[in-house]
Amino acid sequence: MAQHDLILLGPPGAGKGTHAEYLKTDMNYMHLSTGDLLRVAVAAQNNLGKQAQTYMEAGELVPDDLVIDLVAERMEQLGSDEYYLLDGFPRTIVQAEALAEILEGIGREQPLVINLAVSDAEVVRRLSGRRMCPGCGTIYNVHRDGLDIGDNCPQCGGELYQRSDDQPEAIRNRLEVYKQDSALLIEYYRQRGQLVTVDAEQGQEEVSAELAQLARRGRLY
Numbered sequence: 001m002a003q004h005d006l007i008l009l010g011p012p013g014a015g016k017g018t019h020a021e022y023l024k025t026d027m028n029y030m031h032l033s034t035g036d037l038l039r040v041a042v043a044a045q046n047n048l049g050k051q052a053q054t055y056m057e058a059g060e061l062v063p064d065d066l067v068i069d070l071v072a073e074r075m076e077q078l079g080s081d082e083y084y085l086l087d088g089f090p091r092t093i094v095q096a097e098a099l100a101e102i103l104e105g106i107g108r109e110q111p112l113v114i115n116l117a118v119s120d121a122e123v124v125r126r127l128s129g130r131r132m133c134p135g136c137g138t139i140y141n142v143h144r145d146g147l148d149i150g151d152n153c154p155q156c157g158g159e160l161y162q163r164s165d166d167q168p169e170a171i172r173n174r175l176e177v178y179k180q181d182s183a184l185l186i187e188y189y190r191q192r193g194q195l196v197t198v199d200a201e202q203g204q205e206e207v208s209a210e211l212a213q214l215a216r217r218g219r220l221y
């Protein structure tokens with residue numbers, strides 16, 4: 001069972017979504033992925049989706065105010081007996097400060113922040129091979145699972161597709177964008193004693209085991 005609120009930081013392809021899925025299912029976390037919420041808004045072509053689409057397809061960050069509103073709305077609905085797992089948020093210092101304020105406002109402690117560290121070469125390899133199921137959201141990889149675009153999802157039968165931002169140019173841009181903001185963000189959480197780094201270049205099972213241990217152990221300070 002979940003015992004501590006968590007943030008997963010890391011470059012695109014670090015495994016945030018993959019491991020969040022495990023922590024949600026096995027440890028009962030409330031998984032909040034800003035990328036997933038934004039993709040739903042884009043698919044629905046609602047007001048937020050129309051504003052976010054161009055940024056996302058280019059691999060740029062969606063403006064802070066839009067994403068902060070989205071997260072604030074979800075956090076305010078959080079039950080006192082629920083633990084959350086933030087995936088893809090915060091991505092800037094402005095977002096980190098807004099989150100700290102939201103948490104203070106709802107009387108929650110500051111979360112443990114897990115930095116999933118992985119090399120650029122591995123990011124490119126993973127993202128170019130990533131395949132998604134539109135039905136159940138399961139994340140696959142051509143290199144590991146041998147499943148490709150158009151194949152059926154073994155879990156639910158959905159037809160696998162490739163995310164539009166997993167094209168080479170968008171991947172390169174996302175990595176650049178990540179590097180611009182991440183050093184400051186990592187330093188922000190290090191100074192507050194909230195940060196722990198995990199070697200996410202390891203296999204999925206090894207990373208999962210480390211994350212589960214951290215989630216159970218809870219606070220670092």
Ligand code: AP5
Pocket residue numbers: 010011012013014015016017018019034035036038055056057059060061062063064067087088089090091095126127129130131139140141142144165174200201202203204205207
């Ligand atoms: P978002 O959806 O958050 O994408 P991202 O951060 O670029 O991360 P990814 O989802 O690409 O990677 P992941 O770390 O989840 O990796 P995964 O588990 O899939 O954001 C998308 C866009 O939305 C942004 O570009 C931006 O425009 C916007 N956005 C979102 N949040 C925002 C915010 N806060 N502010 C502003 N804009 C925002 O794994 C990747 C692949 O690797 C998979 O195939 C998986 O099977 C495989 N894999 C995972 N772990 C391992 C392992 N250990 N070994 C081998 N393979 C592995």
